Amino acid sequence: MSHLPPPDYDVVIVGAGFSGIYLLYKLRQAGFDVLLVDAAEQPGGIWYWNRYPGARVDSQVPLYEFSIAEVWKSWTWSERFPGWEELRAYFLHVCDTLDLWPAMRMKTRVESAQFDEDTAYWRLKLDEGGKVSARFLLPALGFASKPYIPDIPGLSDFEGDWCHTARWPQEGIDLSGRRIALIGTGASGVQVAQEAASCAEQLTLFQRTPILALPMRQEKLDADRQLREKSEYPAVFQKRLTTSGGFECQSLDISALAVTEEERTTHFEDLWQRGGLRFWYHNFADILTNEDANRHAYEFWRDKVRERICDPTIAEKLAPDEPPHPFGTKRPSLEQNYYEIFAQDNVTLVDLNDTAITRVTEAGIETATGMIPCDLIVFATGFDAGRGGLIDMNITGRGGLGLAEAWKSEIKAYLGMAVAQFPNMLFAYGPLSPSGFSNGPTSAEIQGDWICDFLIWLRDNRIGLFEADALAERSWTDMVAQVGSMTLFPKAESWYMGANIPGKPRQLINFPSVSGYADLCHDVARHDYRGFIRNTLSGMETA
Numbered sequence: 001m002s003h004l005p006p007p008d009y010d011v012v013i014v015g016a017g018f019s020g021i022y023l024l025y026k027l028r029q030a031g032f033d034v035l036l037v038d039a040a041e042q043p044g045g046i047w048y049w050n051r052y053p054g055a056r057v058d059s060q061v062p063l064y065e066f067s068i069a070e071v072w073k074s075w076t077w078s079e080r081f082p083g084w085e086e087l088r089a090y091f092l093h094v095c096d097t098l099d100l101w102p103a104m105r106m107k108t109r110v111e112s113a114q115f116d117e118d119t120a121y122w123r124l125k126l127d128e129g130g131k132v133s134a135r136f137l138l139p140a141l142g143f144a145s146k147p148y149i150p151d152i153p154g155l156s157d158f159e160g161d162w163c164h165t166a167r168w169p170q171e172g173i174d175l176s177g178r179r180i181a182l183i184g185t186g187a188s189g190v191q192v193a194q195e196a197a198s199c200a201e202q203l204t205l206f207q208r209t210p211i212l213a214l215p216m217r218q219e220k221l222d223a224d225r226q227l228r229e230k231s232e233y234p235a236v237f238q239k240r241l242t243t244s245g246g247f248e249c250q251s252l253d254i255s256a257l258a259v260t261e262e263e264r265t266t267h268f269e270d271l272w273q274r275g276g277l278r279f280w281y282h283n284f285a286d287i288l289t290n291e292d293a294n295r296h297a298y299e300f301w302r303d304k305v306r307e308r309i310c311d312p313t314i315a316e317k318l319a320p321d322e323p324p325h326p327f328g329t330k331r332p333s334l335e336q337n338y339y340e341i342f343a344q345d346n347v348t349l350v351d352l353n354d355t356a357i358t359r360v361t362e363a364g365i366e367t368a369t370g371m372i373p374c375d376l377i378v379f380a381t382g383f384d385a386g387r388g389g390l391i392d393m394n395i396t397g398r399g400g401l402g403l404a405e406a407w408k409s410e411i412k413a414y415l416g417m418a419v420a421q422f423p424n425m426l427f428a429y430g431p432l433s434p435s436g437f438s439n440g441p442t443s444a445e446i447q448g449d450w451i452c453d454f455l456i457w458l459r460d461n462r463i464g465l466f467e468a469d470a471l472a473e474r475s476w477t478d479m480v481a482q483v484g485s486m487t488l489f490p491k492a493e494s495w496y497m498g499a500n501i502p503g504k505p506r507q508l509i510n511f512p513s514v515s516g517y518a519d520l521c522h523d524v525a526r527h528d529y530r531g532f533i534r535n536t537l538s539g540m541e542t543a
């Protein structure tokens with residue numbers, strides 16, 4: 001292939017969130033010629049698109065940031081759980097500090113990416129007629145880049161405003177004095193509800209499934225204390241690589257059923273008081289694998305929440321006596337005053353299981369029991385997680401095979417990064433990797449380091465072409481399902497299981513351990529990247 005004109009770049013990365021930015025930093029350091037493109041005006045990924053009032057991260061400082069010393073040493077957060085404005089500013093700081101801008105092309109959407117079998121280059125069509133070629137394609141779109149809006153009849157007739165939380169207009173929407181219908185009670189719905197309740201004339205919250213939200217315990221952060229605590233950051237960043245969720249600690253070694261009720265309650269209470277997602281990731285060993293253990297956690301959660309709700313009917317809707325699903329098998333959210341807002345006169349809860357939405361009219365939402373007038377509809381209805389953004393990128397591999405077709409009946413991927421028939425492509429933070437179960441930056445760094453090492457190894461070994469072996473892809477896909485079947489996750493109708501999107505294949509889309517995942521990826525690397533077919537100068541061989 002040496003007679004071919006070279007591609008425009010060694011590598012094109014798509015996406016300027018944690019994964020894409022980390023890959024850009026690492027690959028440039030390793031001497032690759034890299035271009036990063038992103039449709040957004042500014043970097044930040046999810047934190048560019050999710051700018052609805054109240055949007056903030058559920059991982060506490062310093063977990064949700066890069067471990068790159070020159071970045072964290074020169075950055076100070078103002079809150080324990082930073083909001084979207086601060087996270088966006090952080091990304092600007094990262095790009096400035098690491099001098100990444102020259103390799104970044106923002107406001108550039110990839111319309112399609114096609115593997116050209118004659119040259120073995122990826123050819124990308126960009127909006128406004130742009131074209132670019134590269135030897136390697138690294139989509140780093142995050143797990144939540146394709147919003148999901150349910151198909152409700154009449155939406156086009158609505159005369160007020162409507163939007164999805166992840167497509168909030170850049171100029172913002174003032175919620176004050178509005179009559180707001182909010183559909184969805186996931187992490188985004190909870191955050192919008194808290195803000196809207198404080199200023200809306202009327203907030204009507206449509207709930208299909210109650211969220212099992214945990215106390216955030218937000219704090220303002222003092223710069224001096226943060227500076228002192230920075231001496232501990234390297235150890236925290238090291239530790240988060242070794243835990244199952246990519247956090248600073250993980251579940252205990254002991255079963256919830258192997259301790260006395262008093263010991264169990266003491267641990268639950270400690271987690272509860274410390275706040276954040278710890279009640280999810282630092283709980284007893286079998287909370288997510290044993291129904292009896294899980295039931296103890298649910299009952300503790302339920303009783304705590306019920307203490308905060310005066311109306312018993314509302315209490316039963318928000319924190320039912322019987323669990324709607326095993327605790328933690330849908331992503332818990334963090335809340336600050338969510339359970340108190342339902343006592344306000346301007347907040348109404350509609351249970352969609354009793355009162356279905358029939359259609360949207362010019363003036364509001366019509367339900368089975370009557371009309372709910374509103375002038376703003378907010379869809380906090382989630383995402384086609386994992387696959388949606390990748391499919392929308394119109395990626396075509398060998399023989400004209402589109403990714404949508406390849407994943408029609410099942411999402412398949414080797415190491416959650418590579419797909420058979422799609423050579424020289426690795427995606428970061430995608431399906432069948434830990435992504436949705438992981439503290440974001442931890443996975444971004446694990447995968448980013450691994451991908452960078454792999455591309456260096458290919459370069460050192462003069463290998464121009466790699467592709468996931470179909471058998472390796474099959475066994476990875478089966479292994480994720482098998483590991484998932486040992487947990488309670490399949491018992492929930494969650495986006496983790498693909499259950500939130502009509503017609504989406506039902507399978508666990510994330511590997512449920514960050515550290516376990518890292519071990520498996522490192523093992524593949526140690527064995528000369530087994531499971532990949534690669535083209536040496538003498539032809540194709542399977543490792």
Ligand code: NA7
Nearest residue numbers: 150184185186187188189208209331380381382383495500
């Ligand atoms: P989520 O967590 O997917 O939440 C979506 C919410 O929207 C959830 O309450 C859904 O109810 C609800 N939903 C979805 N479709 C409908 C329809 N058709 N009708 C009514 N309600 C519906 O998205 P988020 O944006 O809140 O959070 C995404 C992730 O970001 C989160 O998990 C964290 O990792 C950060 P359901 O529970 O499916 O009954």
